[in-house]
Amino acid sequence: MTILGFSQKIVDDRTMGVSKTSEVKSSSRKRKNDLEKGRDKPEVLLVKELEYTVKPSTVKGKKKKPSKVKEKPLQENVISSSLKQEAADGKGLGSSLWNGIQAEEGAAPASEETKATSPQGPAVGLEGSSRWEEEKKEDGVKWMQLEHRGPYFVPPYEPLPEDVQFYYDGKPLKLSLATEEIATFYAKMLNHEYTTKEIFQNNFFHDWRKEMTSEEQEIIKELDKCDFGEIHRYFVEKNEARKGLPKEEKQKLKEEADKIQEEYGYCILDGHREKIGNFKTEPPGLFRGRGEHPKMGMLKKRIMPEDVIINCSKDSKIPEPPEGHKWKEVRFDNTVTWLASWTENIQNTLKYIMLNPSSKLKGEKDWEKYEVARRLKDVVHTIRAQYRKDWKSKEIKKRQRAVALYFIDKLALRAGNEKEEGETADTVGCCSLRVEHIQLHPQLDGQEHVVEFDFLGKDSIRYYNKVSVEKPVFKNLQLFMKNKDPTEDLFDHLSTTFLNKHLQRLMDGLTAKVFRTYNASITLQEQLKALTNPEDNIAGKLLSYNRANRAVAILCNHQRSIPKTFAKSMQVLQEKIDAKKKQVEEAQEEVKKAEDEFKDTKDAKAELNVEKKKKLLKRLEEQLAKMNIQATDKEENKQIALGTSKLNYLDPRITVAWCKKFGIPIERIYNKTQREKFAWAIDMAGEDFEF
DNA sequence: GCGATCACTTAGGAGGTTCTAT
DNA sequence: ATAGAACCTCCTAAGTGATCGC
Secondary structure, eight states: OOTTSSOBOOOSOSSTTHHHHHHHHHHHHHHHHHHHHTOOSOEEEEETTEEEEEOOOOOOSSOOOOOOOOOOOOOOOHHHHHHHHHHHHSOOOOTHHHHHHOGGGTOOOOOOHHHHTOTTOSOOSOTTGGGGOSSOOOTTOOOSOEEOOOOBOOOOOOOOOTTOOEEETTEEEOOOHHHHHHHHHHHHTTTSGGGGSHHHHHHHHHHHHHHSOHHHHHHOOOGGGEEOHHHHHHHHHHHHHHHTOOHHHHHHHHHHHHHHHHHHSEEEETTEEEEBSOOBOOOOEEOOOSSSOTTTTOEEOOOOGGGOEEEOOTTSOOOOOSTTOOOSEEEOOTTSOOSEEEEOTTTOOEEEEOBOTTSHHHHHHHHHHHHHHHHHHHHHHHHHHHHHHHTTOSSHHHHHHHHHHHHHHHHOOOOOOOOOTTTSOOOOOSTTOBGGGEEEEEEETTEEEEEEEEEEOGGGOEEEEEEEOOHHHHHHHHHHHTTOOTTSBTTTTOOHHHHHHHHHHHSTTOOHHHHHHHHHHHHHHHHHHHHOOTTSOHHHHHHHHHHHHHHHHHHTTOBOOOOTTHHHHHHHHHHHHHHHHHHHHHHHHHHHHHHHHHHHHOOHHHHHHHHHHHHHHHHHHHHHHHHHHHHHHHHHHTTBOSHHHHHHTSOHHHHHHHHHHHTOOGGGTSOHHHHHHTHHHHHHOOTTOOO
């Protein structure tokens, strides 16, 4: 695969290396902290012939980053100031357009394509943005009116029937209601891989025991002696029964769900009825972290109204808490977009109820995001020149920043914020890469200065890539890795905050994640240009679109698990290929035979036969080649997820413009939900739209 | 100035529904 | 008609990055 000028192999082993690394890590961390404690004299770091000093570190237990060298103020940057001016001069788009887009409101659609595709777009975080906003809102104000019903609470626990029993040490044991409920969480997951993991089992058992009555605690002492089999079977059967329900029954269930959706699923925001994204509280259960999560199996508690903060407007009808309950708090904060929130008990973080992506609020935000990315297009060359210069900086901090930015730009890596130790799976992004995550090869497979990346990123998805980098990058990496343990940070003087502050100076609104958006969208646009053949039929053009989409998904390392039946269907295809190969071989022999015969006889009929056999061979070979391509295609696609980039990284206006240009119905690319989310783009982008 | 907190986007999997090939 | 593939919706975890408050 060389779509993007570098080769990347997506490897299916997602968890490789985790246990290995986490083991070394803790010991090295300790060592690192000891080292830092003793570091009360300024440390002298050498970059080539120059010396500079680093302040003693003040690192404390939890975070692993040493404190940063004090940052020198940069001189006012040319790009940044000129851009700010440009943006200040620009006229963004007011909300009038939006009101036209929202079909249900019956307003006349705005067919002002030129206006809509003007390069300025909405003002992003600029002072004075309200100047061109029709609905004048003060800085940070997100709405003037917000009314809703509050979250829908999942139904209470339904006890098991008498004849479904839990067994301990082979004997039936009647559990208290609370204990039984938690037991069912585990029982339901029995056929899941999670329950075979020791961490999961331990966390579950620990939390379960905490909720038991003292009598139960007295009896239930080992998970191994617990038999959830009967409970498990009960739920499997219940599930089957539900699937086998007659049509009318299913219809009835659906109507009930629709009623709840209708009642709780919408809110009124500034006079418009908007769909809510997640209007139900999360049900209790066992925490399912991704990858080697230290908290997997812990008990996720039931959310009660007393846990929930309601946010709405003062003069709205304030939602009623369920009978006999009250809210934790009701507040009227119009500088945030959430309708309700609660603190989740596993990681102690906030969860929110927010609007659906189809809402105006979310849509505008999405639009803004792409406008920022488009502005990056104008300055990206300057920024690239800048980081190339910084590779030679005498400050190691700047060098690290420049190399990291190169990776973020070239490979679309995530920023890589610091994470709290032991609270989550051990995953990294660019700034948090450790020495153990890369290998340097001065020469590899005929390429020079190859960096081999192998690490677990977001959601513990493995990133594996071999990239030929520019020589100064390679040299810098050697320098950064010198005298370091595998478990130490590669960019030990760099933080995402430092990097983002730098980026903010280069362009207003620029942060590390913008590079991902920018590179994804520009890649789609370029690939579409390169791959689309106007002569193709719709199917052919759609294939080109999917290929362009796939190029982006590969760039962003968007993976999916291999479909369960993949191996089987692949095998079927392989058998077909093998059969075809045999046919080809036979045809080859036939040709040879015919040729021999012709040599002997020099007879016209024999000559004709040779031609005939050759033709057959050619056709068979073509068929074989086609099947091989199909197999490759299938193989490559088996673990690539196209949806994530489509939904989050690709400026929908590129797609809309392409569809218009080539007469492709938009429904062939975007399904209903996606069309709702991208309503703004579908309405405003003409066929000439350029990202 | 820095860790903690907060708000919001980005992510893959589960499980249901629809489409397609046989 | 049916099985399995493909698609879609929902769910919530896991990121990013700004702001808060000491």
